[in-house]
Amino acid sequence: MLTKNKCPGSGYAEILIEAGMVTTGCLQSVLSGKAYAKALFCLKSVTETLERLLFESFMDMQQNTSEFNSTTLMTLVSIASRKTLEDALNDQSLMDCIDQYIRFEESVRTGVLGKTATFWLSVVDHLRLVMMLLYSVKTNNLMLFHECCGQMAELFFAFDGPNYSR
Template sequence: MERLLMERFIEEESVLITDPAALLNMTQSCNQEHLDEALKDRSTLTLIEKYHAYEEKVLKGHLGKTAALWMSFINYCHLVFMLLHSVKTNNIQLFHKCNGEMANIFFAFDGHNYSRYLTWLEVYLTNLENTHPGAKDLLSKGAIAVARSMIPGALSAVDKTMEETFMRFAKS
């Protein structure tokens, strides 16, 4: 869906990249050095800004209601992927942001209890430093995920790990 949107963007906006070297380096070898180079390139930043503006146009109905629906679906997928990334990297700030934004999605799709508890979690995390001084520092040092192996990025959420451990214990 992203590729289709990008193709349509290039067709409609007559995008012309003056210096494609930074983007080509990113596509050939995606690493931190090439990412930093691309993010310093003015033509790349201009392209990204125009693309985000085009995404907003599509969300507002520029390509019709079906395209707006799929654009919202893409945005929801990005949110879920960011939440998973926050757990895999023990990023409490991103975890907090994603959980806060997901409450309205659950409410819209008839997950009222999930929405209620995510709203509570949002308020709890927002006020954490006031209610539990020092807890935010501990969480930012890596307390939202558990590593069961030495494989990088194979972290699991604490609640999921506890549930799986207790369920295994109860079955044995």
């Protein structure tokens, strides 16, 4: 699993234990991926937290420079529908904020917030890729599946162990 090879010594195991998501007895099963459902749940939860912290950091940096209509975004989050999505996509201030956030993420990848933030953002990026791969399998989307596999090639070769790239 992604966490066993990418996150040793990063504090990930301690986060899971302190948050009460796993016990010390099942920790190794979660980290190795043997307890697949639990491992995926833990990874999703930690990733959600990291994304929220990143967005909070972005909003703190942006509070003096730009304001957008958060009502449109909050409506989309609370009442997800085609209409609220169209309203959000038509709100130019929200689209500008999203563009700024994407640029902010890119700057974090280059080290603006330090090496720790860069590392954890790479974990988030790899989880997004794994989730897209799972989505492609569930929806039988062959094009997306091949795209994800192509982007995952570096992960297949990066870690010491069996090579599943075939």
